[in-house]
Amino acid sequence: MLILWAAEAKLISHTESVRLRRQLRTKYQIATGELTKAHRLRQVLHEMLIAAGQRRQPTSDFLAEFTQHLRKAVKSTNPEWREGRLQWLPNPAKSLISIVDHIAWRAGEFFASADFDRLRSCANPACGWFFIDRSKNKSRRWSMMRECGDRAKSKRYYEKNTKLCK
Numbered sequence: 001m002l003i004l005w006a007a008e009a010k011l012i013s014h015t016e017s018v019r020l021r022r023q024l025r026t027k028y029q030i031a032t033g034e035l036t037k038a039h040r041l042r043q044v045l046h047e048m049l050i051a052a053g054q055r056r057q058p059t060s061d062f063l064a065e066f067t068q069h070l071r072k073a074v075k076s077t078n079p080e081w082r083e084g085r086l087q088w089l090p091n092p093a094k095s096l097i098s099i100v101d102h103i104a105w106r107a108g109e110f111f112a113s114a115d116f117d118r119l120r121s122c123a124n125p126a127c128g129w130f131f132i133d134r135s136k137n138k139s140r141r142w143s144m145m146r147e148c149g150d151r152a153k154s155k156r157y158y159e160k161n162t163k164l165c166k
Contacts, residue, residue, distance in 0.1 A: 002038055002071055002099055009104045012093045015034035020093060034096035041069055041100050049130050052111075053121035076101045124148035 003024070007017035024031045039086045044065050051058040058066075076098060077088045111114060118133045122143035129143035143147035 001098060002035060006099045006102065011099060011106065016093045018112075020096070020099075020137075023095070031096055032037045034100065038096060038100045040065075041104060044069070045103075047079070048107075048111070049119070050121070052116070052119050053130060066104070066107070067102070072103040073101040073108070077105055122148050123150065 002019050003012070003017050006012045006127045007014060012020070027038040037091070044062050048058045049060075049065060057063070073090075076091045078091060079086055080088075080089050082089075090105055091098070093102065100104050115132050118138065120131055120133045120140065122129045123133065124147075125145070127148050129145055131140070131143045133140040
């Protein structure tokens with residue numbers, strides 16, 4: 001799943017995806033350990049996003065662990081001049097851990113970007129999703145209006161009308 005997700009998110013190319021899936025068939029034990037590291041990075045990033053959504057600093061443990069991932073990721077990137085500016089591009093993925101490095105690098109770029117200030121968590125407590133609020137007045141509340149927003153509005157409408165009927 002990690003390989004398919006990385007290809008869909010354009011972290012790796014289709015060619016890299018095919019090669020990595022073939023490689024997994026022969027190096028299953030190694031891949032299992034790398035997948036465990038990917039899951040751990042996901043936990044670290046989730047905790048950091050929660051902290052950011054609450055406008056507080058992540059705990060020092062999570063920050064230190066993310067810093068370790070980021071330092072490792074730096075070693076798997078190369079500076080290239082593209083589109084009139086210097087860009088740090090990841091090396092081609094050779095293993096699942098390469099994908100983990102790509103994710104850590106992209107997360108570091110995001111945390112340092114202007115979009116970071118627009119990070120919000122969905123107002124629906126059952127959702128747990130994060131989103132970038134690009135609305136003009138920065139008032140977006142829901143990760144997806146069709147899901148979370150419509151449900152909340154329907155619930156408020158129902159509660160309001162039930163009180164009026166009593």
